[in-house]
Amino acid sequence: MTEFFTTVPDRIPYEGPDSDNPLAFRWYDADRVVAGRRMEDHLRFAVCYWHSFASDGADIFGEGTWDRPWLDDASDPLGAARHKMAAAFEFFEKLGQPYWCFHDRDIAPEGADFAESDANFAVMVDEAAAHMERTGTRLLWGTANLFSNRRFQAGAATNPDPELFAYAAAQVCQCLDATHRLGGENYVLWGGREGYETLLNTDLARELDQLGRFFHLVVEHKHAIGFEGKLLIEPKPFEPTKHQYDFDVAAVHAFLQKYDLMGEVHVNIEVNHATLGGHDFAHEIAAAFAAGIFGSIDANAGDDRLGWDVDRFPVSVEQMTPAMFEILRGGGLGSGGLNFDAKLRRQSIARDDLFHAHIGGMDTMARALLAAAMLLDDGGLKGARTERYRGWEGDLGRRIMAGDESLESLRDHTLEAAEPQPLSGRQEQLENLVARAVERAR
Ligand code: XUL
Ligand code: CO
16 A cells, blocks of 8 residues: 555554654553543544545645645546545554544545445545555544535525425435444534625524524434434634624524434534634533533634634643633533634645654644643632622522522512622632642643
């Protein structure tokens, strides 16, 4: 088999924080036990196929720049798809992360019609099964690309033409079956072009009803084939459409309640989608746990000054620590994982840049996990929060929440009661606790 990453050793080793080897982990030590679990089982890293293997670095202003020999062969699309997959699995084996993620059209070329696309997909799913068997790499999730082809210009499930709804359903049917066959632990539906450009031509209520119907079909199919993984919606506020229906966790939560999908569909939260929506990443995680819909994470980072989806690899332990803390506090990733939906910058043209990016991302998340575990263990944040709500454990608090009080009874109570005494929120002191954990985590 052709080796694509010849400058990289067979396996990226863990060498510890003092190592200067650029092709070694300094913080991600798969077998190290943190808060009762191996690091690998906490973090459940996945590499995404699309940015890392199916793209050549092209942007809207210019052609591809990356050294990707496996993308070259236009005369033999299936042969090229096989090369691409060989490169991807060589990368997975060398990096040693447990999971990968794909879109149907990343792994297999689009054919002249649906039947041909589907036949190509079947060939490449067989090929993937063999690579997974050989290398032990597992599937975190699969997903269907319902947004790149021009047929989906007006959306998929929310398209004004039911033939497009049918086309999208056909693609999801095949991709969910493939994900099930490959032992996928989740199935993702990012709302590609489910949104609108102008209300002048859009029937908002109708499109949301279509989206609700579509999800019911997906849920029914999941149960029919016995797929036990989670179905995940991936919120994003805009891009590619001006307004995306799955705007953020709160909007998805409302949608799931309105269309009676609670318990059946959860969320895949992406860092840069959260920040585009005007939220901290940690907020979206906490909102998902609070609503009981947390599913998985697309790990990446935005840029403080840029208002679009730049999908950088995460490099900031300070930014990721509060998020990892929310994940630990919520009970962990469960069947979810940390998928690097992140891409290299256009000038990072060397093949081994892909390794440096993932090593940095994995070390960043591992160090954030160590800091978060230290914060949890220290108990300072938990204690401060318990103390802040202590009043609700008392008689008045219990009676209010049990429904035993009215506005009038509370008026009568307040007429008699002493003036309430405000307490400090202690924000700066608590922020210092976080800073200390980031400094000390080793
Ligand atoms: C787009 C995005 C997608 C989904 C999968 O912003 O994040 O790559 O993760 O379709
Ligand atoms: Co994503």
